[in-house]
Amino acid sequence: MPRVSKDHLDARRHQILDGARVCFARYGYEGATVRRLEEATGLSRGAIFHHFRDKESLFLALAEDDAHRMADVVAREGLVQVMRDLLAAPNGADWLGSRLELSRRLRTDPEFRARWAERSERLTLATRQRLLRQREAGNLRDDIDVTVLTSYLELVLEGLVSHLAMGLPADDLEPVLDLVESSVRRARPRS
C-alpha cells in the first residue's frame, strides 16, 4: 500500500474518532445514532463503517485511543500528571463524556466488559512500569507493593474523572493531588 494512502486512511480514521467522541459525549451511546454520527464526522455512514465494523467497534476504538494517549503521558510523566492535565484541560469535556459512557456500558453489558478488559491493560502496565522505574530511582516509598500503589493511583484517577464529569467544582483539587503524589513518594526525613 503506498504511503500516501496509509496517511489518508489514518487521517480519515482520526476524523471519524474526533467527531464520534463529541457525538457520544453529547448524546450518550444509545443516542448517538448513525445519522448523528454522520453529522458529527461530516462523513457518510458508508465511509464511517468502512473504517469501523459497527458502532460498538467505533466506541471501543475511541476508548482505546484515549487509554493509549493516557498511557503515553503516564510513561513520560506519571499518572498524577495525567490527573493534573485533566484538571487544567479546558476542553476535557468530550473525553470525559465518552469515559462516562464507557463506565455505563461496562456496568450494563458483560460482553462489552470482556472486550474492553483485553484492551485496558495498557494503562495499568504503563503506570506499573513507571512506578517500578521510580522505585529504582529511589523516589518511591518502599514499604508498599507497587501493585497496591498502581491500584491506588488508578482509583484516584477514576474518582477525578467522575468528579469532573459531574461538573463539580475542581478549583480546590490541586492540593489534593499534591497529597496523592506525596503518599506514593518516599517520605522525606522529618526536620
Added chain:
Amino acid sequence: MPRVSKDHLDARRHQILDGARVCFARYGYEGATVRRLEEATGLSRGAIFHHFRDKESLFLALAEDDAHRMADVVAREGLVQVMRDLLAAPNGADWLGSRLELSRRLRTDPEFRARWAERSERLTLATRQRLLRQREAGNLRDDIDVTVLTSYLELVLEGLVSHLAMGLPADDLEPVLDLVESSVRRARPRS
C-alpha cells in the same frame, strides 16, 4: 396526625424508595417508566405520586436518602469505613446503580445539578466534622488542611463507587484503602 399514621406513611415511603432504587439501577433514569416503578414498588402510580411529586423528586429523595445513610456511618466511623463497607457489601449493586445514574444526571442536567447541590452538603459536613474530631484526638496528620483531607477522601470514594459500578475486580482493594487511611493519619515515628 396520630402516630400510627405517620409510621404508616414512613413505611410506605420506604417501600417506594426501596423499589425505585432497584428500578433505577436496572433500567436507568429514563428507562424507569411509571409502569416499571409500579411493578418494582408493588404500588399504584397514584400511591407513588402521593408521596413524591414526580419522578425527579423521587430520584432526588433516593439519592438524598443514600447520602444521609452514608453521613451517619461517616459520623460514627469515618469515610474510609464507608468505603470498606462498600467493598464488603454483597448487595451494594442497587445503591451503586442509582449512584451512577446520579452522576449521569448531574453531568447532563444543570438544573438537576443545582437541586442536588443543596442536598449533598451533608456528607461533606459529616466527613469534615469527623476529621476535625480526629485531629483534636491527635489521630490526624496536622500538616494538611482538613478541607483538603475531606476533598481527598471524597475523591477516593467517588473512584471506588465508579470502580465497583463498572464491575471491575475489587478483591485487591483492601490494601489500597489501608494506604488511603494511613495517608490522612498522623505519621507514626519511624522505628
